[in-house]
Amino acid sequence: MFCSCLGHQQKQLVDPDIENDSREDPSGGFGPSKLGVRTTVDEPLSASQAIEALQAGNRRFVQGDAKAGGLDHRARRALASHGQRPVATVIGCADSRCPVEQLFDARPGDLFVLRNAGNTCTHSEGSMVGSVEYSVAILETKMILVLGHTGCGAIMGATKIFLERSAQKHIEATCQKDAKETTDQSTQASESEQPPQPGDCKSRSTLLGLLDALVPVAEKACVELGGGSTEEIAAHAVKVNVWRTINFLLSYSLIIREKVASGELELQGAIYNMSSGAVEFLGKSPKQAELLNYDGHVVPSMGGLARQLS
Ligand SMILES: [Zn+2]
Incomplete structure (x- = not known):
């Protein structure tokens, strides 16, 4: 019925x-x-x-x-x-x-x-x-x-979250590498004091949760392109999302x-x-x-x- x-x-x-x-x-x-x-x-x-x-x-x-x-x-x-x-x-x-x-x-x-x-x-x-x-x-x-x-604003938003998150991971990885070269203890401190990730937004609003769910689309687009500007990745992500x-x-x-x-x-x-x-x-x-x-x-x-x- x-x-x-x-x-x-x-x-x-x-x-x-x-x-x-x-x-x-x-x-x-x-x-x-x-x-x-x-x-x-x-x-x-x-x-x-x-x-x-x-x-x-x-x-x-x-x-x-x-x-x-x-x-x-x-x-x-x-x-x-x-x-x-x-x-x-x-x-x-x-x-x-x-x-x-x-x-x-x-x-x-x-x-x-x-x-x-x-x-x-x-x-x-x-x-x-x-x-x-x-x-x-x-x-x-x-x-x-x-x-x-x-x-598409939704795809662009997800792409920005993906790139911000990738940049954050890169910074963290670099910091951890530097810290490891000094002491193991400082590395543990670095990991425990991670700031909230830009895309870590599921609890803040449904809209951000929706964009968060589209982040894998931006990631796949970035991988397929081998990198690119935010606009280029977002444009390709539109097709990936379809x-x-x-x-x-x-x-x-x-x-x-x-x-x-x-x-x-x-x-x-x-x-x-x-x-x-x-x-x-x-x-x-x-x-x-x-x-x-x-x-x-x-x-x-x-x-x-x-x-x-x-
Ligand atoms: Zn749209």
Whole structure:
């Protein structure tokens, strides 16, 4: 049983008044919609159709040719009466500059959108993964797009914490080495008097805990780049984080793994460039084949097997 706020999926008799208004999707990008907006009277789109619709919508957005406008009363009534049949699930960042529907020129009913800071599944993972399972199992979306973006504040914050922590460790290591050369006793004093690390913030706020959980993303980005400026590492970490979210979903959802393995569902990554407005589509995770052999059924906070994701 699902919350009614997610929309009732039961097919209902088409309102005669609405049926007479049958027309093609005026935006031209999200497939045929019998009632002018996508509802359960429409068929689900395939993954390839969905990604084409997303790409076409983003092109309209970049070219300043967006067509998705307000809904008239008939379209609103169709959505309210006939339930939703979105073409794709998009996991985006909560950043106000990355409005998912607008940048894909989508209207209500076109996309099932999940957003949080850093487009991540590491926190509130039960609600995120459960929502994705709902969208693919009940709403029949065939494409899950994890959407990062340039200039992500959450990723930048995590990168700064990582670099500050690395610098602190370097200083401590240097101090300990110097101290060891004098006496072992002074080394012990140095270790026992460690100042709080900049990233040691789990107890101070949930937001800092969220950034702390993204630190491994920055670390991996730094390793893959072989070092770099804060901006360079953060930019690469955006992509690393997209893969990490996809890998998390594959690791902890049997529903998703089964549908991906059978070819019913695809998970792809993408990065929205806030400057150009364009979305770079990255395709599937390089680790997908490996992760399809995992056996997680629920997320770690719900008792699943803990896995170290990379
Ligand atoms: Zn962001």
